[in-house]
Each structure stands twice: as structure tokens, then as C-alpha cells.
Amino acid sequence: MTKNIMIVGVGGQGTLLASRILGNTVINEGYDVKVSEVHGMSQRGGSVVTYVKYGDAVYSPIIDRGEADIILAFEQLEAMRALPYLKKGGKMIANNQKINPMPVIIGAAEYPENILDKIAKEVDLTAVDALSLAEQAGNFKAVNVVLIGVMAKSTDIPYENWIETIKTTVPPKFLDVNLKAFDLGYNL
Amino acid sequence: MKKLLLGNAAVARGAYEAGVRVVSSYPGTPSTEITEEIAASYPEVYCEWAPNEKVAGEVAIGAAIGGARAMSCMKHVGLNVMADPVFTMSYIGANAGLVFCVADDPGMHSSQNEQDSRHYAEAAKITMLEPSDSAECKQFTKIAYELSEEYDTPVFLRLSTRVSHSQSMVELEDREERELLPYEKNIGKYVMMPGNAKKQHIVVEERQARLAEYANTSPLNRVEDNGAKIGVISSGITYMYAKEALGDKADYLKLGMVYPLPEKLIKDFAAKHDKVYVIEELDPFIENFCRAAGVDVIGKEIFTLLGEYTPTMIKEAVLGEKAPDYCELAENIPMRPPVLCAGCPHRGTFYVLKKLGLVVAGDIGCYTLGAVAPLASVDTTICMGASVSAAHGMAKARGKDFNKKLVSVIGDSTFMHSGITGLVDIVYNKGANTVIILDNSITGMTGHQDNPTTGYTIRKEPTKQVNLITLCKSVGVERVVVADPFDLKNFEQVVKAELEADEPSVIIAQRPCALLKTVKYTGHCKIGEDCRKCKLCMKLGCPAISEDGAGGVKIDVTQCNGCGLCVNVCPFGCIKKED
Numbered sequence: 110m111t112k113n114i115m116i117v118g119v120g121g122q123g124t125l126l127a128s129r130i131l132g133n134t135v136i137n138e139g140y141d142v143k144v145s146e147v148h149g150m151s152q153r154g155g156s157v158v159t160y161v162k163y164g165d166a167v168y169s170p171i172i173d174r175g176e177a178d179i180i181l182a183f184e185q186l187e188a189m190r191a192l193p194y195l196k197k198g199g200k201m202i203a204n205n206q207k208i209n210p211m212p213v214i215i216g217a218a219e220y221p222e223n224i225l226d227k228i229a230k231e232v233d234l235t236a237v238d239a240l241s242l243a244e245q246a247g248n249f250k251a252v253n254v255v256l257i258g259v260m261a262k263s264t265d266i267p268y269e270n271w272i273e274t275i276k277t278t279v280p281p282k283f284l285d286v287n288l289k290a291f292d293l294g295y296n297l
Numbered sequence: 298m299k300k301l302l303l304g305n306a307a308v309a310r311g312a313y314e315a316g317v318r319v320v321s322s323y324p325g326t327p328s329t330e331i332t333e334e335i336a337a338s339y340p341e342v343y344c345e346w347a348p349n350e351k352v353a354g355e356v357a358i359g360a361a362i363g364g365a366r367a368m369s370c371m372k373h374v375g376l377n378v379m380a381d382p383v384f385t386m387s388y389i390g391a392n393a394g395l396v397f398c399v400a401d402d403p404g405m406h407s408s409q410n411e412q413d414s415r416h417y418a419e420a421a422k423i424t425m426l427e428p429s430d431s432a433e434c435k436q437f438t439k440i441a442y443e444l445s446e447e448y449d450t451p452v453f454l455r456l457s458t459r460v461s462h463s464q465s466m467v468e469l470e471d472r473e474e475r476e477l478l479p480y481e482k483n484i485g486k487y488v489m490m491p492g493n494a495k496k497q498h499i500v501v502e503e504r505q506a507r508l509a510e511y512a513n514t515s516p517l518n519r520v521e522d523n524g525a526k527i528g529v530i531s532s533g534i535t536y537m538y539a540k541e542a543l544g545d546k547a548d549y550l551k552l553g554m555v556y557p558l559p560e561k562l563i564k565d566f567a568a569k570h571d572k573v574y575v576i577e578e579l580d581p582f583i584e585n586f587c588r589a590a591g592v593d594v595i596g597k598e599i600f601t602l603l604g605e606y607t608p609t610m611i612k613e614a615v616l617g618e619k620a621p622d623y624c625e626l627a628e629n630i631p632m633r634p635p636v637l638c639a640g641c642p643h644r645g646t647f648y649v650l651k652k653l654g655l656v657v658a659g660d661i662g663c664y665t666l667g668a669v670a671p672l673a674s675v676d677t678t679i680c681m682g683a684s685v686s687a688a689h690g691m692a693k694a695r696g697k698d699f700n701k702k703l704v705s706v707i708g709d710s711t712f713m714h715s716g717i718t719g720l721v722d723i724v725y726n727k728g729a730n731t732v733i734i735l736d737n738s739i740t741g742m743t744g745h746q747d748n749p750t751t752g753y754t755i756r757k758e759p760t761k762q763v764n765l766i767t768l769c770k771s772v773g774v775e776r777v778v779v780a781d782p783f784d785l786k787n788f789e790q791v792v793k794a795e796l797e798a799d800e801p802s803v804i805i806a807q808r809p810c811a812l813l814k815t816v817k818y819t820g821h822c823k824i825g826e827d828c829r830k831c832k833l834c835m836k837l838g839c840p841a842i843s844e845d846g847a848g849g850v851k852i853d854v855t856q857c858n859g860c861g862l863c864v865n866v867c868p869f870g871c872i873k874k875e876d
């Protein structure tokens with residue numbers, strides 16, 4: 110069986126690094142892995158989606174509606190947008206941060222209210238105040254690693270293996286902050 | 298050793314292992330990381346960013362004629378720019394291995410059209426390989442070099458967004474160090490004038506016939522026999538989708554070589570199956586070939602010509618199986634289109650152009666996002682360079698008064714790519730256009746590549762820097778002004794003055810990209826208590842500024858980088874910078 114994990118957020122939030130940490134961790138567990146990333150245009154503040162799939166043999170790198178075991182959402186509206194991709198019985202982990210998209214900023218659309226409450230009524234949801242935890246770790250940009258920490262807890266991959274990949278994926282300058290951020294998420 | 302590699306990084310690795318010596322490219326999503334990876338990881342390989350794809354391709358061509366294995370990489374529309382030398386290079390051959398990597402973008406994640414580059418292979422009579430994952434990216438790159446030398450032909454490697462930008466496992470091998478092949482003068486082969494080209498055309502047709510024969514037995518094309526009644530012919534990423542969707546309910550003819558196609562292999566495969574599906578994104582390229590060969594296949598009558606495919610879609614179309622259930626909130630979800638970043642220098646330019654109500658002939662780069670509301674300033678976007686030349690055409694069509702309300706906007710990289718020739722046309726043909734070069738000191742959209750105006754090479758070695766002022770002056774533009782787009786008052790005055798002039802003028806809007814490491818904005822901006830709620834700052838379309846729900850405006854500190862443009866725009870001085 111392949112395990113399908115989807116990471117969604119807003120360009121600039123560091124979803125790419127999160128998917129790389131995840132990809133490199135599962136690889137060390139001996140799985141076949143595919144990680145599908147987004148580069149280019151949508152990185153400029155648009156919705157970004159990356160897929161991580163692992164198992165004995167993975168063919169397609171993309172995840173379709175109703176197929177994700179876990180969705181890791183970096184932002185509320187993006188959590189809502191990604192919800193249809195969650196499998197029946199799947200798990201959503203969502204950062205409670207809100208980032209207004211341009212149509213909302215200019216008043217052409219409204220940011221939906223109480224998104225996370227509504228999602229929680231439908232599926233298994235863990236809501237996280239990742240921004241505060243990242244600030245607590247020393248840098249609000251570490252939101253991505255906090256969220257990876259939360260997700261790591263719901264996989265059966267041992268703690269040390271995650272730490273090992275973070276050490277090799279994150280620039281040394283930011284290692285301490287990121288290790289702290291991971292722990293805060295993991296021990297939530 | 299096995300490693301998780303991006304498709305593009307695997308192509309780079311393949312080039313390295315194949316002993317490639319020269320790589321010249323122009324960036325373009327989703328192809329860019331091939332060349333970046335070579336620059337970063339393989340110092341043995343000479344590599345460069347060229348000003349455009351035509352130049353890049355010709356550099357690779359020269360290197361191959363000179364006896365070195367060479368590569369050039371581009372996005373699908375880049376191949377349009379490079380097409381001229383490519384068609385003739387098909388006649389010349391290769392000498393040392395020559396591979397052109399071209400990355401299509403089904404679904405248009407980052408492109409202005411959805412063209413299918415396989416048509417170029419057929420039109421130029423150049424063999425094309427298409428990998429399905431990172432392992433094949435590396436392997437096919439190496440095979441491409443062998444075929445190129447064995448058959449004396451350039452070879453295309455066709456990629457697509459999902460292959461280029463997915464990571465999967467790759468087994469690394471050592472580099473094969475290769476001597477330069479000899480360079481020998483050979484006018485009949487290397488000088489394409491009619492007499493020689495007529496002879497070479499015969500060589501091309503013979504070569505293609507041999508390659509078409511090779512396709513039938515090549516290990517690049519393989520049959521996967523599951524004893525099924527359904528047969529699927531597919532290649533590239535769609536093969537992976539089909540495989541996931543249909544598993545062993547189908548047999549597969551997996552094509553690694555998409556031009557020339559293996560007629561005999563296809564006929565034999567079809568004969569063994571009740572139903573044969575051709576599953577391919579974009580155009581019915583393989584399908585049309587099958588039909589012309591008299592093979593009855595099912596293709597675009599059930600599959601779309603548009604966008605990307607998915608395994609679910611294939612499952613539904615072929616097996617009639619329903620897609621899995623899913624949960625959706627019954628509510629409108631606002632779109633989140635890409636926007637100019639907080640701190641983007643282009644924002645100041647578009648704010649002024651919008652305020653002045655000008656017609657803006659746009660171009661391709663981050664500044665294409667000047668077409669997004671609320672700035673919604675850009676009128677046209679066609680292809681790289683067209684802002685300058687198309688504005689010239691508009692001015693010639695509609696006359697002097699129209700031209701006084703018309704500007705072109707073009708980035709520094711795009712200006713070097715193909716804007717300068719349009720400017721020459723304006724000067725030469727007595728135009729009086731106003732061209733604004735948006736000089737943000739980098740190639741922004743594709744992820745920060747150096748270009749001839751930045752003063753650095755791809756490997757960050759300092760080099761001569763093209764001076765945009767002297768360049769524009771030297772082609773005959775006498776009015777060249779440099780202005781900071783964040784100094785809104787002055788910028789507005791400059792634009793007005795240049796529009797009034799009855800001669801060509803160039804405004805260089807100079808301020809570096811806010812994402813550059815050298816740019817150090819600090820702190821963030823804050824709306825003061827004394828805010829008069831005029832909401833002029835909202836007109837900037839800054840992602841950090843939004844309504845506070847109480848009739849006023851707020852700034853999100855996680856989005857704001859303290860660039861200060863809103864401070865400049867507030868007529869009452871109510872926005873202040875804080876540390």
C-alpha cells in the first residue's frame with residue numbers, strides 16, 4: 110500500500126522544505142518514494158501543493174481527490190481547498206494561520222469563517238498554532254518544521270530518523286531553531 | 298549509491314555521467330534546475346546562462362561540432378526561439394553527442410501556452426526520447442548521447458512538469474571521462490548552403506529510416522505483458538498514471554522513444570489486444586501515427602486535449618470505475634492567484650502606470666502579475682520581447698496621440714533575451730515609444746538566475762556587466778533616464794515627461810528584487826492610530842495590507858518585509874516604519 114501525504118500552503122511559507130524533509134526521511138526507511146513539487150509562477154504568493162507518496166512501488170507522483178492519508182495544511186483557506194483530497198478516514202493537520210488572498214484583500218471575495226471548526230465536523234483534524242510555536246522556537250519562519258513535527262508523531266517512523274534528516278536538509282545556521290521547532294510540534 | 302533526485306537533477310546527473318563538457322541554456326520553468334544543478338554540483342562541466350535559447354542552442358551546437366558532448370535546456374516555448382538552428386542542425390548532424398532538453402508544461406503551471414513539443418521532433422526530423430521518472434531521466438540522457446553519436450543527429454529529451462519536478466530514486470554511477478572528438482574541416486557537412494543541404498537532406502531521410510527501424514527493437518520501448526485484453530500505449534508521466542490506474546488489468550506498450558515511433562511494434566501489440574488505448578497528454582501525436590498506420594485505437598474521443606491527466610480520470614475512462622468519495626464544504630472558496638511579493642519593486646511602477654491610466658504593453662516575468670487586480674495595469678502579454686515590438690506596432694496603427702498614453706514594460710532578463718531587437722526597430726523606423734525596463738537586478742520569475750545585466754556568471758564569478766544605459770544609447774535612443782520606482786512622485790514625473798517626448802525613450806526602473814539576499818529591508822510598516830481610512834494603500838495590491846473589518850486597514854507583520862512603499866503612498870503620513 111502506498112501512503113499519500115499532501116502538503117498545501119501559500120507560496121513563500123516553506124512547503125518545499127517540508128516536503129523534502131518528509132521525502133528524505135521516508136527514503137531512509139527503505140520505501141520507494143515520489144515527491145512532487147511546485148516551482149515557478151505559483152510560488153509568488155499563490156496556492157502551492159506538494160505530494161509525497163511512499164510504499165513498495167509508487168507510480169504516479171500526484172494525489173487525486175479522496176486519496177490523501179494525511180493533509181498537512183499551512184494555512185486555513187488552503188486546508189479548506191485541499192479537503193476534497195482527503196481519503197475517507199484520513200487525517201488533516203492544519204495550521205490556524207490565515208493569509209488573505211488578493212481577491213479577499215480587494216473585497217472581491219470573503220474569507221470564509223470558522224473554517225477549522227467546519228472541517229473538524231467532517232474529518233479527523235488536528236489544529237495547530239504553528240506560528241506561535243515557531244516564534245517560541247526563535248523564528249516565525251520555522252512554521253514548516255513545527256508542522257512536520259506534528260505530522261511526524263502520527264507516522265510510525267522513529268523520532269531519531271526525523272532529526273537525522275533535519276540535520277542534513279536544513280542549513281547549519283538555522284539548525285538549532287529548526288530542531289526546537291520540530292520538538293515543539295512533535296510534543297504537542 | 299541511490300539518491301532521491303528531482304527529474305531535472307537526474308538529467309543533470311546523466312549529462313555529467315555521459316561526459317558532457319558544455320551546457321548552455323536560458324532559464325524557463327520547468328527546465329531551469331537542470332542547468333542550475335550542473336552549475337552547483339559538477340564543476341567538471343562548463344556551463345552558462347545564455348541571453349536566450351537561440352544563443353544557448355547555438356553554443357551547444359558549436360561545442361558538439363568542436364568535439365565535446367554538449368547540452369542545451371529550455372522550456373517548451375524556448376524551443377520556438379531556438380527552432381531556427383535546430384532545423385538546420387538536423388541536416389548537419391552532431392559530431393560529438395548533442396542533446397536538447399525541452400520541458401513541456403501540461404496544465405500550464407507556469408506558462409503562457411500549452412504547446413506540445415513532440416511536433417518539433419517530427420517537423421525537424423530529430424529523434425525524441427521521453428522519460429517517465431527520475432531514474433529514466435538519467436538513463437535516457439545517457440542513451441541520448443549514444444544515439445546522437447551513433448546516428449550523427451541531435452537528440453531531444455522531452456520532459457514535462459511532473460517528470461521534471463518530481464523526486465524519485467536514482468542509482469548514481471561514475472562519470473565517463475571522454476576525449477574530445479577530433480574536429481575536421483568538412484564544408485559539405487558543416488556549411489549548409491543549397492548544394493550541400495540537398496545532399497544532407499538525403500542523409501537525414503536515410504538516418505530517420507534507420508532510427509524508425511531501431512525504434513522497433515530499442516530497449517527504450519518495451520511491452521509489459523499481464524495477459525490482459527486491454528492494451529495501453531503510453532509514454533512519459535502518463536504511462537505512470539495509466540499504470541497506477543489500471544495496474545495489471547492492462548498490458549502496456551511503454552514508449553521511451555516518441556519520435557520516430559515503432560510501427561511494427563505498435564502493430565504487433567495492437568494485434569494481440571481486443572481494445573487498444575493511446576493515453577497521452579496534450580495532442581494526439583502517437584494516436585495520429587497509429588491511425589495513419591491503420592491501427593485502430595481509442596484516444597482523444599475519450600481523453601481531453603486540455604491540461605494534465607490523473608490516474609482517476611484514466612480509471613473512469615477505461616474501466617468505468619467511479620472516483621473515490623470525498624468531502625467538500627459547501628461554500629465558496631476564494632481563489633489564491635499568484636501576486637507580486639511584498640516589497641516587489643514592480644509594484645511601484647504599476648501603481649504609477651495605473652494612476653496615469655496608460656495602455657501597458659506587457660511582457661513575460663514576475664511583472665506579468667501587474668495584470669492582476671487591483672493593479673490590473675498590464676494590457677497585453679504575448680511572448681518574451683513582444684512588449685517592445687508590439688507597442689511599436691500599436692503606435693504605428695493608432696498614431697501619435699495613442700502613443701502618448703502607451704508604454705512597454707520589460708524585465709532586465711527579458712530585455713536582453715529579445716527586447717533589444719524591438720528597440721532597434723523603434724529607433725530605426727522612427728518610432729517614439731516609451732519603454733520601461735524593470736531592472737530588478739535578477740531574472741526573478743524563474744527563481745533568481747543571473748543574466749548579462751547582473752555582473753555575475755551562473756557560478757557567481759564576477760564578469761563584465763552589460764550597461765543598459767549605454768546599450769540603449771548606442772542603438773540610438775537619446776533619452777535614457779534611470780528612476781527608482783519606489784520614489785513614486787519622481788517616477789510619475791519621469792513617465793509623464795518621457796511620454797511627451799516625440800522620440801524614443803527608455804526609463805530604467807531600478808530597484809532590486811526584494812527576495813535577493815543583498816536586499817535588507819528591516820522591520821515592518823504599521824498603520825497609525827490617526828489613519829483617515831482613505832484606503833489609498835490598498836490600491837498597491839500588497840499581500841500584507843488588507844481591510845481590518847472595522848472600516849480601516851491593517852498590515853500583517855508575517856507578510857510585511859518593511860519595504861516602505863506604503864509609507865510613500867500614504868498622503869497623510871499615517872503609515873510608519875517600526876523595527
Ligand SMILES: Cc1ncc(C[n+]2csc(CCOP(=O)(O)OP(=O)(O)O)c2C)c(N)n1
Pocket residue numbers: 323324325326350372374375378661662663664681707708709710711712735737739740741742743
Ligand atoms: C522563450 C521563453 N523563454 C523562457 C521563458 C521563461 N521565463 C518567463 S519569465 C522569465 C524571466 C523574467 O526575468 P526578467 O525579465 O528579469 O523579469 P523578472 O521576473 O525578474 O521581473 C523567463 C526566463 C519564457 N516564458 N519564454
